[in-house]
Amino acid sequence: MKKIQILEERKEQIYLKGEQPFNMKCERHSIAGSVSQRACVFCGSRVVLYPIVDALHLVHGPIGCAAYTWDIRGALSSGPELHRLSFSTDLQEKNVIFGGEKKLYKALCELIDRYKPKAAFVYATCIIGIIGDDIDEVCRKVSKEKNIPVLSVHSEGFKGTKKDGYRAACTALASLVGTGTVDNIGKYSINILGDFNIAGETWMIKDYYRRMGVEVVATITGDGRIADIQKAHGARLNVVQCSGSMLPLAKMMEKEYGIPFIRVSYFGIEDMVEALNKVADFFGKKDICQRTYELTNSEICRLMPVLNQYKEKLKGKKAAIYVGGAFKAFSLIKALHYLGIKSVVVGSQTGNKEDYQRLKEMCGEGTIIVDDANPLELSRFIMEKDVDVFIGGVKERPLAYKLGIGYCDHNHQRQIALAGFDGMLNFAREVYASIMSPVWQFMPRRENRGEK
Amino acid sequence: MKTTENLYTATRNSCKLCAPLGASLVLRGIEEAMPFLHGSQGCSTYIRRYLINHFKEPVDIASSNFSEKEAIFGGKQNLISGLENICKQYQPKLIGVATTCLTETIGDDVDMILREFFLKHVSESLPEIVHISTPSYIGTHMDGFHAAVLAIVSAIARKEKKLKQIGIFPGLVSPADIRYLKELAADFDLGRVILPDYSETLDGGPWKEYQKIPQGGTTVEQIASLGDSLGIIELGHSLKTRKTAGAFLENDFSVPRFSLGLPIGIKLTDLFFNNLKKISGKEIPRKYRSARARLIDAYTDGHKYIFGKKVLVYGEEDLVIAVASFLFEIGAVPVFCATGAKTGTLKKVLPEIASAYGKEIIIREGYDFEQIGEESAKIGLDFMLGNSKGYYLARKMGVPLIRIGFPIHDRLGGQRILHLGYGGTQQLFDRILNAVIERKQETSPVGYSYM
Numbered sequence: 039m040k041k042i043q044i045l046e047e048r049k050e051q052i053y054l055k056g057e058q059p060f061n062m063k064c065e066r067h068s069i070a071g072s073v074s075q076r077a078c079v080f081c082g083s084r085v086v087l088y089p090i091v092d093a094l095h096l097v098h099g100p101i102g103c104a105a106y107t108w109d110i111r112g113a114l115s116s117g118p119e120l121h122r123l124s125f126s127t128d129l130q131e132k133n134v135i136f137g138g139e140k141k142l143y144k145a146l147c148e149l150i151d152r153y154k155p156k157a158a159f160v161y162a163t164c165i166i167g168i169i170g171d172d173i174d175e176v177c178r179k180v181s182k183e184k185n186i187p188v189l190s191v192h193s194e195g196f197k198g199t200k201k202d203g204y205r206a207a208c209t210a211l212a213s214l215v216g217t218g219t220v221d222n223i224g225k226y227s228i229n230i231l232g233d234f235n236i237a238g239e240t241w242m243i244k245d246y247y248r249r250m251g252v253e254v255v256a257t258i259t260g261d262g263r264i265a266d267i268q269k270a271h272g273a274r275l276n277v278v279q280c281s282g283s284m285l286p287l288a289k290m291m292e293k294e295y296g297i298p299f300i301r302v303s304y305f306g307i308e309d310m311v312e313a314l315n316k317v318a319d320f321f322g323k324k325d326i327c328q329r330t331y332e333l334t335n336s337e338i339c340r341l342m343p344v345l346n347q348y349k350e351k352l353k354g355k356k357a358a359i360y361v362g363g364a365f366k367a368f369s370l371i372k373a374l375h376y377l378g379i380k381s382v383v384v385g386s387q388t389g390n391k392e393d394y395q396r397l398k399e400m401c402g403e404g405t406i407i408v409d410d411a412n413p414l415e416l417s418r419f420i421m422e423k424d425v426d427v428f429i430g431g432v433k434e435r436p437l438a439y440k441l442g443i444g445y446c447d448h449n450h451q452r453q454i455a456l457a458g459f460d461g462m463l464n465f466a467r468e469v470y471a472s473i474m475s476p477v478w479q480f481m482p483r484r485e486n487r488g489e490k
Numbered sequence: 491m492k493t494t495e496n497l498y499t500a501t502r503n504s505c506k507l508c509a510p511l512g513a514s515l516v517l518r519g520i521e522e523a524m525p526f527l528h529g530s531q532g533c534s535t536y537i538r539r540y541l542i543n544h545f546k547e548p549v550d551i552a553s554s555n556f557s558e559k560e561a562i563f564g565g566k567q568n569l570i571s572g573l574e575n576i577c578k579q580y581q582p583k584l585i586g587v588a589t590t591c592l593t594e595t596i597g598d599d600v601d602m603i604l605r606e607f608f609l610k611h612v613s614e615s616l617p618e619i620v621h622i623s624t625p626s627y628i629g630t631h632m633d634g635f636h637a638a639v640l641a642i643v644s645a646i647a648r649k650e651k652k653l654k655q656i657g658i659f660p661g662l663v664s665p666a667d668i669r670y671l672k673e674l675a676a677d678f679d680l681g682r683v684i685l686p687d688y689s690e691t692l693d694g695g696p697w698k699e700y701q702k703i704p705q706g707g708t709t710v711e712q713i714a715s716l717g718d719s720l721g722i723i724e725l726g727h728s729l730k731t732r733k734t735a736g737a738f739l740e741n742d743f744s745v746p747r748f749s750l751g752l753p754i755g756i757k758l759t760d761l762f763f764n765n766l767k768k769i770s771g772k773e774i775p776r777k778y779r780s781a782r783a784r785l786i787d788a789y790t791d792g793h794k795y796i797f798g799k800k801v802l803v804y805g806e807e808d809l810v811i812a813v814a815s816f817l818f819e820i821g822a823v824p825v826f827c828a829t830g831a832k833t834g835t836l837k838k839v840l841p842e843i844a845s846a847y848g849k850e851i852i853i854r855e856g857y858d859f860e861q862i863g864e865e866s867a868k869i870g871l872d873f874m875l876g877n878s879k880g881y882y883l884a885r886k887m888g889v890p891l892i893r894i895g896f897p898i899h900d901r902l903g904g905q906r907i908l909h910l911g912y913g914g915t916q917q918l919f920d921r922i923l924n925a926v927i928e929r930k931q932e933t934s935p936v937g938y939s940y941m
Contacts, residue, residue, distance in 0.1 A: 043578065043579060068531055068553075069571075070572035070575060071552050071555075071573060071574065071576045071579075072555075072575055073534070073550045073551065073552050073553070074535070074553070074555065076531055078531045081535070081536070100508060100627040101501060101508050101630075102507065102533065102626045103536070104501070104504060105506070105507050105508065106507075108503060123502060123860070124503050126500060126501045127499075127501075128500070130627055131625070134627050144499040145500035146500075148498060148500065149502075164530050164556075164590070164591060164592040165627070195530035195532045196529075196530045196556040196561045199531075413550050414580075417700040433538055435542070436542055439546075440700075440701075441697060442696060481696050482696055483696070483699075
């Protein structure tokens with residue numbers, strides 16, 4: 039078979055553990071013509087703000103950007119479901135020529151009258167950056183007339199990478215924080231940042247904190263509410279997951295309101311326990327610490343026997359991981375390790391130098407670490423390493439399946455909770471179900487392994 | 491029943507997609523071809539995700555990956571290096587460069603850049619490169635689809651010698667439909683060039699080795715031979731008056747053009763078969779006459795269950811028209827027909843079909859799902875026909891949705907739904923009828939065990 043060639047310009051973004059020196063490049067713009075698995079600035083903003091359920095999300099641009107992000111995340115709401123609708127100004131040729139401000143103004147007013155949102159976000163797409171609509175001015179005007187916050191999100195697709203989109207979203211969020219009253223917020227209070235309530239995960243996490251005796255002020259943005267975000271500055275601590283997307287907001291809040299933040303992950307038993315302990319330690323209150331210990335201890339005792347059963351069956355299997363943010367990869371490596379699975383290919387769309395350094399330290403010899411991969415590279419690596427399961431998003435799924443490899447969706451389209459203690463069980467079950475399925479026996483590529 | 495048009499400035503839950511998606515889909519139906527979107531990274535990633543969720547197959551679409559620099563100074567360098575990288579990695583035989591709203595607006599002169607690219611690589615063997623203009627602020631994904639077919643055909647087709655073959659431009663149909671058309675041409679002893687043909691590239695088996703570009707698709711040579719065809723059939727009422735690939739072949743190479751509706755239902759399928767008969771000079775094979783007879787038999791067996799049922803049909807214009815025509819002939823009434831497109835085809839074609847059955851129906855163009863839902867909820871529908879994006883309306887209104895067309899994101903096998911011909915109509919009829927019976931059975935206090 040002809041080996042898949044790696045583009046010369048891409049070679050520095052791929053590292054094989056064991057090679058010297060370690061000098062991986064990252065945080066670059068994707069190479070033209072390579073089929074990057076990344077999306078754009080707009081995508082970054084849109085996914086982060088998407089789970090705010092009582093806000094209007096209006097995409098200013100031609101129809102595509104809104105159509106492809108309609109109901110795109112499995113982010114659940116305990117109340118309104120305005121976030122599941124897709125609104126677009128659907129710009130036409132004449133708007134592109136004469137400007138889209140009037141259409142934006144009219145669209146915003148109509149939608150606000152019809153849906154009575156608590157706030158509105160207006161997303162600028164590529165073309166807005168070119169035709170130069172002054173969306174800030176339109177937002178100011180509508181905000182004044184309708185008496186709700188109307189926030190512009192500068193997410194023109196070409197103005198950087200997905201990470202810049204996160205930043206634009208955080209800027210919009212930061213302008214909401216501090217506008218609500220904080221009178222009734224207690225001393226032992228936190229905000230949950232960077233959990234998006236996929237399949238109800240925020241609810242699970244929130245419940246752990248409740249059981250610990252910690253008050254949750256705002257969940258940003260899972261099952262998010264504008265009023266909660268407005269009073270988020272009343273919390274004493276920001277607990278940040280998915281730090282790639284929410285770190286900018288945590289930093290802004292630290293600077294503005296002196297609220298410290300800690301970085302956590304809720305994926306995998308180890309990181310989940312650590313997250314709760316970090317919060318308990320921060321407050322250092324005896325009964326909180328006691329309750330946290332009881333909670334984590336009883337959950338560990340409940341989970342371990344079940345996980346060990348899975349481990350028995352999964353021991354020695356190999357996994358490939360390709361995710362958006364590298365922080366998630368850290369958790370996945372650990373969670374897979376609990377199941378006896380070795381991670382032999384690990385990559386992310388948006389990791390930075392420190393992230394990759396840490397990945398290098400976590401992984402065994404021979405592991406391939408990759409930044410901003412494309413389908414050809416991923417396929418080559420998963421075949422080379424002969425992996426049993428691929429943990430990734432929807433775009434990676436068919437690569438795995440075509441080549442007879444199991445798959446577990448760890449992206450935002452999924453409908454199964456993978457965070458928290460129950461999430462770890464679900465994760466084990468998902469991975470087990472895919473690896474152990476008898477359907478692989480019919481895959482031609484498996485013949486190479488001597489499996490019939 | 492009359493309702494008032496539901497007007498809104500914003501589009502809410504769009505019933506259309508953007509032009510580059512259509513062009514990308516066409517390119518995936520050409521052998522060893524790569525779609526290349528000239529614009530930001532997001533366009534290609536979003537479209538890939540959207541297509542993968544329907545076809546459940548890898549869909550590689552390259553991007554020239556604009557940054558702020560290119561948006562200001564032009565994307566020439568990215569376009570050229572992008573083409574070079576695609577050639578290196580994929581070794582394609584054809585690259586389709588589709589321009590997004592970004593590059594259309596900044597005014598990149600793609601044709602000139604392509605000339606420069608060819609000059610730079612004059613001594614190398616290069617793939618065919620076709621520029622397709624797909625600004626997403628004009629029209630819908632179907633405009634991108636037809637623009638791609640036209641651009642590719644007009645760039646590549648030649649006329650040399652008469653071949654015993656037909657050209658078919660089926661429009662956005664399923665891989666199963668394309669396989670049906672291939673079988674049909676063979677049964678009429680005709681060679682065929684179907685463009686696009688993603689019947690294998692987007693609905694194939696597992697791989698022993700990685701395929702950079704999935705096998706299958708219309709070859710560049712076949713496209714070149716289109717000018718030699720006995721006739722061209724293009725499917726879709728909306729194409730009749732447009733400048734299409736079929737019109738191009740008719741004008742430039744005098745290939746007879748047969749512009750027909752999608753063959754769904756007996757009337758439209760009869761018309762389609764009669765034209766095949768005309769082009770091939772061959773009688774309709776017994777296999778199809780039997781299929782037609784079985785279909786009529788099924789119509790009679792089921793007619794009472796479906797008579798007078800009120801149906802919402804939505805999606806691409808050509809699919810809506812063909813399905814509405816089929817519904818009329820089985821006694822159902824497509825009371826509400828809607829599309830996101832605004833070409834005027836629906837309003838031109840549908841009233842004539844409806845009046846032949848003495849019916850008046852509501853026809854809406856440029857509509858989105860919220861408009862469709864709000865207005866059609868007043869009617870009291872019995873069921874809906876369309877892609878899976880209307881599911882939330884079906885759920886809200888408590889009526890069955892029979893999934894057809896593209897996309898089908900919430901079920902397996904969207905690519906294997908057969909819509910066309912007597913065979914496809916048979917499957918649709920059975921599915922519709924059984925959905926109606928199932929609803930009746932479920933809501934019945936008795937739960938009869940016979941139909």
